Amino acid sequence: MVRESRHLLMTVAPGASWIVFFLVLPSAYLMSVAFMSSGTYGLPEMPLSLESFRRLAGFGFLGWSPGNLYTLLRSLWQTLVATGLVVAIAYPIAYHISTCRARWRPIMLLAVVVPSWTNQVIRTFGWMNLLAPGTPLSSVAEALGLVAPNMGLYPSNFAVTLGLVYNFLPFMVLPLYAAFEKLDTAQVEAAQDLYASPLRAFRHAVFPQTLPGLLAGIVLVAIPAFGMYVIPELLGGGKGMMLGNLVANQFAGSANWPLGAAGAILMLIATFIGLFAMRRIGKRLGGGEEVVI
Amino acid sequence: MSRRSLRRTLTGIWWLTLLFLYLPLAVVALFSFNAANSAASFTGFSLRWYERLMGNEEILSAFANSMILAIVSSVVALGIGCFIGYGMYRHRHRKLGWLIVLIYLPIVLPDIVFGISEMAFFVQIHRLTGFLQPGLGTMIIAHVTFQIPFVALIVYSRFVGLDPALFEAAKDLYASPAKRALHFMLPTIKPALISAFFLSFTLSVDDFVISFFTAGPESATLPIYIWGAIKKGVSPEINAVATLMLAAVAIVAIASLLFSRRRPV
Amino acid sequence: MTMHKTTLALSLGGLLLAGSVHAQENKLYLFNWTEYMDPEIIEDFEAQYDVEVVQNYFNSLPEMFAKLNAGGVSQYDIIVPSNYYVPRLIETGLVQKLDKSKLENLDNVMEQFRDPSYDPDAEYSAPYQWGTTAMVYNTETFPDAPKSWSLMFDPEVNPEHPFALMGDGQVSMGAACAYLGHGYDCTDPEAWKEAARLIIDTKGRDTFSGFTDGTPALQQLARGVTHVGMSYNGDYLFFKDEDPETFESLDFMIPDEGAEMWVDAMLIPSEAPNPDMAHKFIDFILDAQVGARLSNYNYYASPNAAAEPYLDDVLTQPPVQPSDADMQRLRFTPSLQGEALQTFQQLWSEVQSR
Numbered sequence: 053m054v055r056e057s058r059h060l061l062m063t064v065a066p067g068a069s070w071i072v073f074f075l076v077l078p079s080a081y082l083m084s085v086a087f088m089s090s091g092t093y094g095l096p097e098m099p100l101s102l103e104s105f106r107r108l109a110g111f112g113f114l115g116w117s118p119g120n121l122y123t124l125l126r127s128l129w130q131t132l133v134a135t136g137l138v139v140a141i142a143y144p145i146a147y148h149i150s151t152c153r154a155r156w157r158p159i160m161l162l163a164v165v166v167p168s169w170t171n172q173v174i175r176t177f178g179w180m181n182l183l184a185p186g187t188p189l190s191s192v193a194e195a196l197g198l199v200a201p202n203m204g205l206y207p208s209n210f211a212v213t214l215g216l217v218y219n220f221l222p223f224m225v226l227p228l229y230a231a232f233e234k235l236d237t238a239q240v241e242a243a244q245d246l247y248a249s250p251l252r253a254f255r256h257a258v259f260p261q262t263l264p265g266l267l268a269g270i271v272l273v274a275i276p277a278f279g280m281y282v283i284p285e286l287l288g289g290g291k292g293m294m295l296g297n298l299v300a301n302q303f304a305g306s307a308n309w310p311l312g313a314a315g316a317i318l319m320l321i322a323t324f325i326g327l328f329a330m331r332r333i334g335k336r337l338g339g340g341e342e343v344v345i
Numbered sequence: 346m347s348r349r350s351l352r353r354t355l356t357g358i359w360w361l362t363l364l365f366l367y368l369p370l371a372v373v374a375l376f377s378f379n380a381a382n383s384a385a386s387f388t389g390f391s392l393r394w395y396e397r398l399m400g401n402e403e404i405l406s407a408f409a410n411s412m413i414l415a416i417v418s419s420v421v422a423l424g425i426g427c428f429i430g431y432g433m434y435r436h437r438h439r440k441l442g443w444l445i446v447l448i449y450l451p452i453v454l455p456d457i458v459f460g461i462s463e464m465a466f467f468v469q470i471h472r473l474t475g476f477l478q479p480g481l482g483t484m485i486i487a488h489v490t491f492q493i494p495f496v497a498l499i500v501y502s503r504f505v506g507l508d509p510a511l512f513e514a515a516k517d518l519y520a521s522p523a524k525r526a527l528h529f530m531l532p533t534i535k536p537a538l539i540s541a542f543f544l545s546f547t548l549s550v551d552d553f554v555i556s557f558f559t560a561g562p563e564s565a566t567l568p569i570y571i572w573g574a575i576k577k578g579v580s581p582e583i584n585a586v587a588t589l590m591l592a593a594v595a596i597v598a599i600a601s602l603l604f605s606r607r608r609p610v
Numbered sequence: 611m612t613m614h615k616t617t618l619a620l621s622l623g624g625l626l627l628a629g630s631v632h633a634q635e636n637k638l639y640l641f642n643w644t645e646y647m648d649p650e651i652i653e654d655f656e657a658q659y660d661v662e663v664v665q666n667y668f669n670s671l672p673e674m675f676a677k678l679n680a681g682g683v684s685q686y687d688i689i690v691p692s693n694y695y696v697p698r699l700i701e702t703g704l705v706q707k708l709d710k711s712k713l714e715n716l717d718n719v720m721e722q723f724r725d726p727s728y729d730p731d732a733e734y735s736a737p738y739q740w741g742t743t744a745m746v747y748n749t750e751t752f753p754d755a756p757k758s759w760s761l762m763f764d765p766e767v768n769p770e771h772p773f774a775l776m777g778d779g780q781v782s783m784g785a786a787c788a789y790l791g792h793g794y795d796c797t798d799p800e801a802w803k804e805a806a807r808l809i810i811d812t813k814g815r816d817t818f819s820g821f822t823d824g825t826p827a828l829q830q831l832a833r834g835v836t837h838v839g840m841s842y843n844g845d846y847l848f849f850k851d852e853d854p855e856t857f858e859s860l861d862f863m864i865p866d867e868g869a870e871m872w873v874d875a876m877l878i879p880s881e882a883p884n885p886d887m888a889h890k891f892i893d894f895i896l897d898a899q900v901g902a903r904l905s906n907y908n909y910y911a912s913p914n915a916a917a918e919p920y921l922d923d924v925l926t927q928p929p930v931q932p933s934d935a936d937m938q939r940l941r942f943t944p945s946l947q948g949e950a951l952q953t954f955q956q957l958w959s960e961v962q963s964r
Contacts, residue, residue: 063432178369279455289820578826
């Protein structure tokens, strides 16, 4: 038994201590910064204070202002819309791939995944080019009256949504495809006999089986989308600030480390609530089966 | 809706999605050959933006940094990660909840929180001890941190997929644990190690936010360089650098396709 | 056991490799604005002192300040901030005093830069260039543009053409203050609040394209993404020289309500790795010939009196050397400290997040 414990320690200890030292401690330090006060130039100082949380909630010595609340709501809304759109696109796509001939499937999957092998910054930059004023897409939008004259589709909140959908689509297709591939066709056929409408057959036989994949996909998309920094920064043009930008700005621009740290805590809380909720939903709908992310 | 029309609709959606996925990349590549400095109109073929890249030392060193960072961090993560993966497998019957939490932490933590935590922590450590000055070293540390979990999980799932009887056989065959590791375990998990290495490598190349916050004056990677160029507003040259990166990705994609075709997994 | 050792060796090797990159001697780390240095000057300096100059760039002062706080204070030898950031750099101890005995060319500096308000007695800083930040606009879109910030802030003057404000909050707020009649260098909290409200309203307009730093703003204008923006006189001329065709229809204008005049100065971070070489670099830039070459390359006015005979003609006329009337309307950006700075930061972060 002692030998076994030593074995466990020897194999696991290097990695575990690496993560503890280079991630758990840093995060703990950042959390503690949130409870310090901000010096004149934004660096954390003693004494301890809850000022940064007050600031985060919108209270400054100018009274209450809604900017941070807007930012939070914007992040939630963008995450919701982008995740919804990603599901709407990925679901038929994943199904389609799973019904194609076996030898085509790896190629099709690869085709979906390859764009995400390029760097996020480059992918987003592509949309900056595509949506700028004067480009064909923008001209069409202008002619339809969707954007103001002489403006492009970028920068805008719409461009941010589009960027998020583009960026995260593969993360939804992969787990959904895995679910479709394992689909129990006997069950589906039985359902088709049982229910008259294909819609009901889908709801009772297909959808529940793909749910674990769907939930995994939602976790993979929604969590990073909520904390996104690059896309709103490049495509939002100062109108589409999200929580990630609010946090980053406190370290990279108008400095206020404690406020940024408080924002990070808010982001973590939201993330863990999301994870927890997904697990609960997954457990209930999946008949107690645990969803592995 | 009949079967056939459903099929047709799906095929339509599929091609539209492909267009959506590749259009921005194609535009980047196309405009890297644009004669004019414009994102709106293509006025003629020209290699002028590529000529500007030639001999641009900053880009070369950014490329070198990207490669060093990706390779070194992947190798280190591979070493550390496969030990955890094995440990998790060997002791899977024990209660290892704390380890699972620890391993999932780097995966679920938002990039921005990850990057800023490390930046703030490293700065503090540097102030106190003189170690961990922002630069390639800190970037490697940060990258290894988010690569370890993926390596561990891949290696773990490979072990789980093996027949436990194999381990017994190996125990009889090789006396010392070292020999067992070398002649039995390494060969059996080799496919897992290869895919873990490639995944780590991809994750490293794909990362921007964490690199950005842990970088120093001489450790800019290609994405950081491109970010700076976008912020500076020089568009056509970025098109050219980005196109070169896209070409590299395309080559890797084709290679991996050929590789997987030859040896169906 | 082999695997333990290999892993250990690999990880150690990797870390050492990474660490050794910084161990090299005889380098000079320059942290400067983008597009602000003649590459040939760097080459000459490298040749003369057998040193390698490593350049890093920033697009805005907040970015520079943040980078210094995030470890940069011990990684750069020279930084080139603008006047209004110098006091806070001194106060936070991020910069060190200059050793004037090492700066023989200090006598070349013009009289008015020897005792600047931002650094009394010039104990910490030596001037690099000076210039103005004002408006650049498209003369084809606005053939009869008023000499006023209303081109941005008044939807009736500019109802349907995209425009961008500046990313540095103090400069954008200054412009809004000037437009509202409080002067570019306003510091009154009530005036600020009014300016912040104006910018928030402006952000809400369909044609507001974003906050852009000075150098990229010119690129946006050149590409027709915006039709009005805020930028620097020297960068404007620099790009005009590079691409005369496009910049034909772009003009630099100092609004009658007032705009910014700035001085960029060279400072040495308090924990600079190579302060000795940093002094040599400052002295090199202050040389008459080098100073003139710098300005001739940059199209910015030189604070170097001895450089005057070598300056190109373009540097002696507007917009590099503003007319007397314009000069009257130019102001330094106020250097904020203490509570005033906190108030400003809160207002600006509100503007950003709305």
